[in-house]
Amino acid sequence: xxxxxxxxxxxxxxxxxxxxxxxxxxxxxxxxxxxxxxxxxxxxxxxxxxxxxxxxxxxxxxxxxxxxxxxxxxxxxxxxxxxxxxxxxxxxxxxxxxxxxxxxxxxxxxxxxxxxxxxxxxxxxxxxxxxxxxxxxxxxxxxxxxxxxxxxxxxxxxxxxxxxxxxxxxxxxxxxxxxxxxxxxxxxxxxxxxxxxxxxxxxxxxxxxxxxxxxxxxxxxxxxxxxxxxxxxxxxxxxxxxxxxxxxxxxxxxxxxxxxxxxxxxxxxxxxxxxxxxxxxxxxxxxxxxxxxxxxxxxxxxxxxxxxxxxxxxxxxxxxxxxxxx
Amino acid sequence: xxxxxxxxxxxxxxxxxxxxxxxxxxxxxxxxxxxxxxxxxxxxxxxxxxxxxxxxxxxxxxxxxxxxxxxxxxxxxxxxxxxxxxxxxxxxxxxxxxxxxxxxxxxxxxxxxxxxxxxxxxxxxxxxxxxxxxxxxxxxxxxxxxxxxxxxxxxxxxxxxxxxxxxxxxxxxxxxxxxxxxxxxxxxxxxxxxxxxxxxxxxxxxxxxxxxxxxxxxxxxxxxxxxxxxxxxxxxxxxxxxxxxxxxxxxxxxxxxxxxxxxxxxxxxxxxxxxxxxxxxxxxxxxxxxxxxxxxxxxxxxxxxxxxxxxxxxxxxxxxxxxxxxxxxxxxxxxxxxxxxxxxxxxxxxxxxxxxxxxxxxxxxxxxxxxxxxxxxxxxxxxxxxxxxxxxxxxxxxxxxxxxxxxxxxxxxxxxxxxxxxxxxxx
Numbered sequence: 001x002x003x004x005x006x007x008x009x010x011x012x013x014x015x016x017x018x019x020x021x022x023x024x025x026x027x028x029x030x031x032x033x034x035x036x037x038x039x040x041x042x043x044x045x046x047x048x049x050x051x052x053x054x055x056x057x058x059x060x061x062x063x064x065x066x067x068x069x070x071x072x073x074x075x076x077x078x079x080x081x082x083x084x085x086x087x088x089x090x091x092x093x094x095x096x097x098x099x100x101x102x103x104x105x106x107x108x109x110x111x112x113x114x115x116x117x118x119x120x121x122x123x124x125x126x127x128x129x130x131x132x133x134x135x136x137x138x139x140x141x142x143x144x145x146x147x148x149x150x151x152x153x154x155x156x157x158x159x160x161x162x163x164x165x166x167x168x169x170x171x172x173x174x175x176x177x178x179x180x181x182x183x184x185x186x187x188x189x190x191x192x193x194x195x196x197x198x199x200x201x202x203x204x205x206x207x208x209x210x211x212x213x214x215x216x217x218x219x220x221x222x223x224x225x226x227x228x229x230x231x232x233x234x235x236x237x238x239x240x241x242x243x244x245x246x247x248x249x250x251x252x253x254x255x256x257x258x259x260x261x262x263x264x265x266x267x268x269x270x271x272x273x274x275x276x277x278x279x280x281x282x283x284x285x286x287x288x289x290x291x292x293x294x295x296x297x298x299x300x301x302x303x304x305x306x307x308x309x310x311x312x313x314x315x316x317x318x319x320x321x322x323x324x325x326x
Numbered sequence: 327x328x329x330x331x332x333x334x335x336x337x338x339x340x341x342x343x344x345x346x347x348x349x350x351x352x353x354x355x356x357x358x359x360x361x362x363x364x365x366x367x368x369x370x371x372x373x374x375x376x377x378x379x380x381x382x383x384x385x386x387x388x389x390x391x392x393x394x395x396x397x398x399x400x401x402x403x404x405x406x407x408x409x410x411x412x413x414x415x416x417x418x419x420x421x422x423x424x425x426x427x428x429x430x431x432x433x434x435x436x437x438x439x440x441x442x443x444x445x446x447x448x449x450x451x452x453x454x455x456x457x458x459x460x461x462x463x464x465x466x467x468x469x470x471x472x473x474x475x476x477x478x479x480x481x482x483x484x485x486x487x488x489x490x491x492x493x494x495x496x497x498x499x500x501x502x503x504x505x506x507x508x509x510x511x512x513x514x515x516x517x518x519x520x521x522x523x524x525x526x527x528x529x530x531x532x533x534x535x536x537x538x539x540x541x542x543x544x545x546x547x548x549x550x551x552x553x554x555x556x557x558x559x560x561x562x563x564x565x566x567x568x569x570x571x572x573x574x575x576x577x578x579x580x581x582x583x584x585x586x587x588x589x590x591x592x593x594x595x596x597x598x599x600x601x602x603x604x605x606x607x608x609x610x611x612x613x614x615x616x617x618x619x620x621x622x623x624x625x626x627x628x629x630x631x632x633x634x635x636x637x638x639x640x641x642x643x644x645x646x647x648x649x650x651x652x653x654x655x656x657x658x659x660x661x662x663x664x665x666x667x668x669x670x671x672x673x674x675x676x677x678x679x680x681x682x683x684x685x686x687x688x689x690x691x692x693x694x695x696x697x698x699x700x701x702x703x704x705x706x707x708x709x710x711x712x713x714x715x716x717x718x719x720x721x722x723x724x725x726x727x728x729x730x731x732x733x734x735x736x737x738x739x740x741x742x743x744x745x746x747x748x749x750x751x752x753x
Contacts, residue, residue, distance in 0.1 A: 010600075025529070104645050124647035125531035126601035134645075147649065149531030184531060211528035212536070 019321040024191040038313030056085035059116040066122040079311035125149035140318040155188030157307040178238035204228035263289040338377030343681035344697035358746025360704035385417025385705030387687040390633040402724030408447035410722035412749035415707030423455040424482035430455040432474035453480040478505035485513035500556040509561040515539035522610040526595040537565035560584040564609035566619030583690040587635035603651040604729040631687035634661040638725020656725030663735035703746035713738035
C-alpha cells in the first residue's frame with residue numbers, strides 16, 4: 001500500500017531544521033516560534049540607517065513568480081537585499097511556460113546559474129512542493145503562495161502581528177471572514193493559529209465561499225457575521241476577488257458587503273480591544289469600510305512592515321538549514 | 327512465440343465462474359482449440375505446462391482501456407499495451423473511443439482491429455463514440471460502427487450535457503440493441519476539479535469534484551434507461567451514493583450493469599497527500615467510506631466487473647504541479663495482482679474476484695468470452711498466485727504512471743492463451 005509522508009516532511013532536515021518553507025501544516029510549534037523570534041530581531045534592522053546584515057552575502061535568491069504580484073514580490077526582494085543576497089526577479093506569465101519549455105526545463109536552467117534559493121509563486125496548488133522535490137538538494141524553496149493551498153510567509157507575518165498586539169496566542173479567539181474557499185492565506189492562518197495554541201479559530205462566510213469539510217482543519221464555522229464576531233480578539237478580513245461574482249458564488253458585491261462587510265457598527269460584538277487585519281490589497285466598501293481600514297483598530301499597515309522581517313527570518317533559517325545538511 | 331500444436335496444462339486449480347467449476351484438473355488445447363477438461367489427461371507430443379499449485383482461469387476481460395498510438399500525452403501503441411495485457415492474463419480488452427482520432431467512423435475501427443490482430447497479444451474490442459467526435463451533439467453512425475466491429479457505444483467519460491441528445495442516443499442504440507457504456511460525470515459540477523471535494527482537497531487547496539457530479543449524471547442516465555429500455559453499462563463509479571442508485575435500479579429490474587476501477591477499491595483521497603500526481607485519476611479517489619461502499623457493492627453483485635481504467639501517459643504528463651498533471655493511471659498490468667491483494671486482505675473471495683474479471687465483464691459487454699468452453703478457441707491464463715513480484719522490474723506498458731510500480735504485489739502470470747494463440751509464457 002501507499003504511505004505518503006505528511007506534506008510537511010520535505011521541509012525539514014533530518015534534525016528538524018527548516019530547509020524549505022512550503023506550508024505551515026505539520027511544522028512544530030517551536031519552529032514557528034523560532035521564526036517569530038527571528039523576525040523580532042530583524043524588525044530592529046529595518047529601523048537602522050544602514051538596513052543590511054550579511055547573513056546571505058554571496059547567495060543568489062531567485063524570485064520565481066508564475067503569477068503576478070507586486071507587494072509580495074517586493075517584500076521578498078527587500079528582505080533578500082537586507083540580508084545582502086543577490087536577487088534575480090523572473091516573472092513568468094502563464095503563456096511563457098507554454099512556449100514549449102516545461103517547468104522542469106526552466107528549473108534546470110535556473111539551477112545551472114548556481115541559485116541558492118527559489119521564492120515561488122504559482123497558480124497551481126502544490127507547485128512549490130513539486131519544485132522542492134525536483135531541484136538539487138542545495139536549493140531552498142520558499143512558497144510565496146500556491147493556488148488555494150498555502151501562503152505560509154503571509155500567515156507568519158499575521159502571527160507576528162497578532163503576537164505583537166496581543167502578547168501571545170493563549171485564550172485568543174480569531175475570526176476569518178470572507179472567501180475562505182479560494183484563500184491560501186486563510187488555510188495557512190488556520191494551521192498557524194492552531195499550532196500556536198489559539199483558543200478558537202472561526203471562519204465566517206456564506207456556504208458558497210467555504211471549502212467542503214473545512215471543520216476538519218480545526219475551525220468553527222459561522223455563516224452569520226454577528227454571532228461569529230462575538231467576543232473575538234482578532235478579526236481577519238479576506239480579499240474578495242471580483243471574479244467571484246461571475247461564477248455564481250455571490251449575487252453582488254453590494255449584498256456581500258451588507259452581510260459580511262466590516263464597519264464600526266458590525267464590529268460591535270467583537271471584544272473592545274479587538275484588532276482588525278487584512279492580507280491586502282483591500283477592496284474598500286466590499287469586505288471592509290474605510291472607517292475600519294483606516295481606524296484605530298486596524299493594524300493593516302503594520303502587517304506590511306512586519307512582512308519584511310518575517311521573510312528575512314524564514315530566508316536566513318532555511319539557508320542555514322540547507323548548509324547544515326551539507 | 328514458438329509453440330507446439332498441442333498444449334496440456336496439468337493439475338492446475340481450474341476456476342470458471344461461468345459454470346461454477348473450481349477443482350484441480352487438466353486442460354488440453356489442440357491446434358488452439360480447447361478440447362478437454364478432465365481429471366487426468368494424457369496427450370503424447372503435447373507441450374506440458376505444469377500448473378500444480380497454480381490457478382487456471384478463463385482469459386481476463388478488461389472493460390475499460392484507453393489506447394492510443396502515442397498522442398495527446400498518451401504513450402504506447404496498441405501492440406505495446408496488448409503485450410502488457412497478455413503479461414497480466416488479459417485476453418480481451420475493451421478500448422474506449424477517445425483515441426486520436428476518435429473512433430467514430432468505420433475506417434478507424436478497421437485500423438484498430440487490424441493492429442490488434444497483427445500484434446496477436448490480446449483481442450481489442452473497440453467501442454464506438456456515442457456522438458460524432460465525442461462532442462455530444464450529433465449521433466455517431468452506431469449501426470455502421472457496430473457492423474465494422476464495435477461492441478457498443480461510449481461517451482468515454484466526456485459529459486453529455488444535452489439531455490435530449492442523451493435520450494436520443496439511448497433510443498437509437500436501443501432500436502438496434504447496441505449496448506451503451508457511460509461514465510457519468512456532470513460537466514458543470516466537475517469543471518476545473520482534480521480531486522474529491524472533501525477534507526484532503528480542501529486542505530491541499532485542490533479544486534474539488536463533488537460526488538454529486540457523478541450521481542446527478544447517473545440518475546439522469548438511469549431514468550432515461552428506464553424510459554428507453556437501452557442496455558446500459560455504467561463505467562467507473564466512485565462513490566457510495568452511486569452504488570446505492572445502481573442497487574435500486576437493479577432491484578427495479580433495469581437492464582443495467584456497472585464496473586469500477588481497481589484503484590477505487592484500494593485507494594482513497596488520502597493517497598493524494600504530498601500532491602501525489604500518480605493518484606490523479608478521474609473520477610477522483612473519494613473518501614474511505616465511499617471506498618468501503620464500493621467494496622461492498624462489488625462483493626454483493628451490485629457492481630458486475632472490475633477494470634483497470636488503463637491510461638498510459640508519457641513521463642512529462644505527470645511532471646508538473648498536481649492540478650496541471652494529466653489524470654490517469656497505467657493499470658493494465660496491476661489489475662489481476664491488485665485483485666489478488668483484495669483476496670489476501672479478505673475483502674473478496676477468490677471465486678468472486680475471478681468472476682469480476684471474467685464472466686462479469688463479459689456479461690457487461692454482451693460478449694461470449696471470459697469462460698472456458700469446450701470446442702472453441704482457447705482463451706485462458708495460468709497464474710501463480712503465491713508468487714510475489716515488484717512490477718517495476720518488468721513493466722511493459724509504455725505508460726509508467728502508476729502508484730503501484732514499485733510495490734510488491736501477489737500473483738505472476740505464467741501463461742496466457744488468447745483465442746488459441748500463446749500470447750505470454752514465462753517461467
